[in-house]
Amino acid sequence: xxxxxxxxxxxxxxxxxxxxxxxxxxxxxxxxxxxxxxxxxxxxxxxxxxxxxxxxxxxxxxxxxxxxxxxxxxxxxxxxxxxxxxxxxxxxxxxxxxxxxxxxxxxxxxxxxxx
Amino acid sequence: xxxxxxxxxxxxxxxxxxxxxxxxxxxxxxxxxxxxxxxxxxxxxxxxxxxxxxxxxxxxxxxxxxxxxxxxxxxxxxxxxxxxxxxxxxxxxxxxxxxxxxxxxxxxxxxxxxx
Numbered sequence: 001x002x003x004x005x006x007x008x009x010x011x012x013x014x015x016x017x018x019x020x021x022x023x024x025x026x027x028x029x030x031x032x033x034x035x036x037x038x039x040x041x042x043x044x045x046x047x048x049x050x051x052x053x054x055x056x057x058x059x060x061x062x063x064x065x066x067x068x069x070x071x072x073x074x075x076x077x078x079x080x081x082x083x084x085x086x087x088x089x090x091x092x093x094x095x096x097x098x099x100x101x102x103x104x105x106x107x108x109x110x111x112x113x114x115x
Numbered sequence: 116x117x118x119x120x121x122x123x124x125x126x127x128x129x130x131x132x133x134x135x136x137x138x139x140x141x142x143x144x145x146x147x148x149x150x151x152x153x154x155x156x157x158x159x160x161x162x163x164x165x166x167x168x169x170x171x172x173x174x175x176x177x178x179x180x181x182x183x184x185x186x187x188x189x190x191x192x193x194x195x196x197x198x199x200x201x202x203x204x205x206x207x208x209x210x211x212x213x214x215x216x217x218x219x220x221x222x223x224x225x226x227x228x229x230x
Contacts, residue, residue, distance in 0.1 A: 004158070031216075040124065042205060042220035043159070090158055094216065101147045101166055101209055102216060106158035 001026050004107035006091050012113045013081045021076040021110050023091030030096030032074035033058075033104065034066060036087040043090065049074055050096060081114045088112070119206045121221035129229050134178075134193040136224050138206030141187060147209040148189040150180055153223075154202045162204070165189065176200070201228045 007022045025032065030051045035043040045058030047066040055066050063085060065077045074093075078085060089110045094102035122137040140146055147166050151159040163174025170182040176199075180191045191204060206221040 040222055042222045043218075044220075045218065092159075101164065103161055103164070104216075104218065106160070108156075108158045 003027065004091055004093055004105050006089075006107040006110050008110060009108070010111050012115065013078075014115050015082060017081050018077065018079050019081065019112075020078075021089055021091075021112075022073070023075065023107060024073045025091075025093040025105070026072065027093060027095075027105065028071070029093035029105075030071070031094045031102070032068065033092040033094075034064075034074070034076045035090045035092065036060065036085075037090060037109070038087050046076065046089075078112075081112075083114045086112060086114045118219055119208050119221040121204075121206050121224050123224055124222065125225045125227065127227040127229060128196045130198055131195050134191070134196045134200065134226065136191040136204050136206075136226065138180075138189045138191065138221060139187050140189060140206075140208050142208055142210065148180075148182060149207045149209060150174065150178070150189075150191050151205045151207060151220075152202050153205065159205065162191070196226075196228045198228050198230065201226055 004025045033048045034046040037043050044060045046064050049055045049068040052071045067075045091107040092104040094104045118141050120139045149164045150162040152162045153159050163172050165172045165182045173179045178193045180189050182189050203223045203225045205223050209216050209218050
């Protein structure tokens with residue numbers, strides 16, 4: 001099993017350009033998440049998908065859109081990139097079973113620089 | 116609102132010395148508490164977790180943490196540091212919220228191990 005995979009690993013954009021970050025998981029998980037990681041700020045949730053067909057805003061959704069394409073795939077789109085979106089982006093997934101805690105499994109990250 | 120505070124963004128220890136990484140939480144309900152580790156250029160990996168039951172929790176790579184409700188703490192320890200422990204460590208509190216698990220991460224502590 002590959003777990004959670006993300007593409008691309010690195011990306012440099014100019015201000016105003018658009019791009020889509022791809023995420024896929026092969027663990028048959030229901031829930032998927034997008035986080036951004038910035039120095040000194042830990043990880044902050046951008047969007048999540050509790051189950052296939054649903055998406056909801058997290059802590060910092062402005063400037064982003066998401067698509068839960070199917071149970072495996074959850075993409076993050078930047079329509080008009082801004083320098084403030086320079087960050088490392090992590091996708092994660094969990095079983096999403098009700099009750100208790102479901103461990104989140106993380107992908108390797110995408111390092112995005114917006115010039 | 117729930118939150119976690121990690122004291123010290125950088126901690127340096129000598130190889131073989133005790134590792135102590137501090138985490139304090141605030142939560143209005145009994146929390147689920149976790150420690151994640153992030154090795155350079157990788158995603159986050161679950162180190163250990165406290166949900167219910169025994170307050171001393173053992174994790175991978177010889178790490179352990181003790182949940183102390185009276186002190187609202189969940190400090191991470193390892194008796195003897197190894198060079199391979201150099202990484203960034205994140206404390207997190209998790210709460211079930213409206214159908215998904217809201218994860219709040221601390222700002223992270225980078226551990227340096229000096230030979």
